[in-house]
C-alpha cells in the first residue's frame with residue numbers, strides 16, 4: 063500500500079481545501095477530491111486512475127459509484143478480493159481503517175453521498191460497466207455486483223470475481239466428488255502401522271491421512287510443529303501402499319517460495335527414510351522417494367510467464383501429476399490458487415498444508431484462512447465419522463461433530479492440534495496472541511522474565527529506544543543470539559584467505575557464515591522508517607561499518623546478506639531466497655552471492671543478481687516459511703492497519719528458541735492483538751451456495 067504515514071500541515075490543508083470544494087458534489091468534483099487524496103498518499107494513484115477510466119467510459123455514472131470503485135481498487139491493494147458495500151456505506155472507516163487525521167475528510171465526503179445502501183446499489187446497477195449478477199447477462203463488464211438482493215452485497219473487479227468463483231467451483235467439485243475406491247482393510251493395516259496407538263483422545267494426524275486417502279482434495283492445517291509435514295510424508299507412503307500401479311505414481315511438491323519448497327522436500331524425504339526403518343521391506347520407500355519430483359515454487363510448477371498473467375499449465379494443458387502437496391498454503395493468493403486449481407487434472411489429489419492463522423499473502427485473497435474458517439470446530443458428518451472409525455480406528459470426539467448438515471469442505475479438512483516442537487513460553491505467547499488475549503500475552507511475557515531474568519526465552523521492550531534494537535541485533539540478549547556469530551565467522555576470512563588450502567576450507571567457511579547469519583533475524587511490520595526494514599538495515603550496516611566488520615563502497619560488499627525479490631529460473635534463485643555476498647576462492651576472490659541449500663552451496667556472481675535487498679532486517683511477510691533460533695519482532699508506531707494479530711502471530715512463530723518484541727511505543731502490541739485482519743472475500747459464500755455466477 064502506498065500511503066504516507068506521517069502527515070504534515072500542508073497535507074492537512076490539502077484535505078481541507080478538497081473537502082470544501084466538494085460542497086456540491088458531481089462526479090467530476092468527486093474525482094478531483096479523490097485525486098487530492100491520492101496526492102496526499104491516502105489512496106494509490108492506481109485507485110483513482112481506475113475511477114477516472116470508469117468516468118470516461120460512463121460519463122453519467124453517479125458520484126457514489128465512482129467512490130465505490132475507487133475504494134474497491136484501494137482495498138484490493140490491501141488484500142480484499144471484493145468490497146462489502148453495506149459496511150462501506152454505513153461504517154466506512156471500519157472498512158478502510160484510516161488514521162485519525164484522515165477521518166474528517168472522509169466524514170465530509172460521506173455527508174455528500176447517499177445514506178441508504180439501496181441508492182448506492184441503484185447507482186452501480188445503472189452503469190453499463192457493472193454487471194449485477196442477479197439481474198444482468200454477462201457481457202464481460204469490468205465490475206461485478208454480487209448478492210445485491212441480500213443485506214451484504216459485494217462489489218468486485220471482474221478479475222477477482224472470476225478467480226473467486228473458479229476457486230470455489232473447483233473446490234466444491236473436488237470436495238463433492240464421489241470418494242475414491244479404497245481397499246479399506248488394507249488402508250487400516252497401513253494406517254495402524256504408520257501411526258502406533260497413542261493415549262491421545264484422537265490422533266488427528268491419522269484422521270488427516272485417512273480422510274485424504276478417500277478424496278481428491280485435502281486441507282491439513284495446524285500451528286508450527288504440529289506435524290503437517292510428518293503427516294504428509296505418511297500420506298504419501300499410504301498412497302504408495304494402497305494405490306494400484308503405485309510405481310507409476312507422479313508426485314509433485316511445491317510451495318510459494320523456493321525456500322519453503324526445498325524445506326518441504328527435505329522434511330518429506332527424511333520422514334520417509336525414518337519410516338523405512340519401521341516398515342522394513344514391506345514397502346519400497348526409496349522407490350517412492352524416486353517418484354517425488356524436485357521441490358518447485360508454485361510459479362515454476364505452473365510455468366509462470368514473467369511479465370504476463372499467463373501460465374504454461376492450465377485446463378487445456380494440465381499438470382502431469384497424480385499427487386500434489388503444497389506447503390505454506392496460507393501464502394497462496396487467490397490468483398495463484400485459481401491458476402493451480404485450473405491446471406490440476408480432476409483426478410489428481412491436491413493436499414494443502416499450512417497454518418490458517420498466519421499472515422495471508424500480500425496479494426488479494428486469504429484462501430487458506432477462508433477454507434479453514436471452521437477447521438477448529440471440525441463439523442464432521444455421520445459418513446465421515448463412520449469412515450474414520452472403520453479406516454483409522456479413531457473416534458472423533460463429539461464436540462467436533464456437525465450439529466446440522468455437514469459442510470462438504472469440512473469433511474476434507476483436518477486441524478492438527480498438538481505441537482511436537484513448539485512449546486514453552488513462545489508457544490504460550492503465540493496461543494495467547496492467536497486467541498486475541500492481549501492481557502494474557504503480556505502476562506506470559508512478564509512471567510518468563512520474572513522467572514528467568516536475563517535468560518528469559520521471550521522478552522518485551524516497548525520504550526521506543528531505537529539504540530536498544532541495534533544493540534539487540536549486534537549483541538543478542540542473554541542466551542539469545544544476535545548477529546555476533548555472523549560477525550565472528552565473517553572475520554575468519556583473513557585466515558581462510560591466507561591459509562595454505564583456501565579451496566578446502568572456503569566451502570566450510572561460507573557455510574559457517576550463512577548458518578551463523580541464519581541464527582537471528584530482525585523482522586519488521588513495515589518497510590519504511592527508522593523502525594522499518596529500510597531504516598534498520600541502514601543502521602545495522604552503519605554500525606558494522608563503524609566496527610570495521612564490513613566495508614561497503616558500492617552496492618556490494620563482503621558480508622552483505624541479501625534477499626532475492628524476484629524469481630529468476632535461469633539463475634535458479636527465487637523470491638524470498640536469502641544469500642550472502644562473500645569473496646570466492648577463485649583468483650582475486652571476486653564477490654559471489656552464496657545460497658545454502660541443505661548442506662550444499664550454490665553461488666551466483668553479484669553482477670547477475672539484479673533484484674535483491676539487504677536482509678539484516680526483513681518484513682514479517684517475507685519471513686514466512688523460515689525459522690530462526692532467535693527472532694526479534696520490531697513494531698513501528700507508523701504501521702497503521704498493517705499491525706494486526708496475524709502479523710504478530712507469524713512473527714512469534716518464526717522463533718525456535720528465543721523471541722524478543724521491540725515496540726516503538728507501549729500499547730502497540732495490545733492494539734495489534736486486538737486487530738485481527740479481516741479481508742473481505744466471497745469465497746465462503748460461494749462455497750455455501752449463497753453466491754452464484
Ligand SMILES: Nc1ncnc2c1ncn2[C@@H]1O[C@H](COP(=O)(O)OP(=O)(O)OP(=O)(O)O)[C@@H](O)[C@H]1O
Pocket residue numbers: 267284285286287288289290291292293329482483
Ligand atoms: N506423531 C509424531 N510422532 C513423533 N514425532 C512427530 C510426530 N509428529 C510430528 N513429529 C515430529 O515433530 C516435528 C515437527 O513436525 P513437522 O515438521 O512435520 O511439523 P510441521 O507442522 O510441518 O511444522 P512447520 O510448521 O514448521 O512446517 C518433527 O521433528 C517431526 O518428526
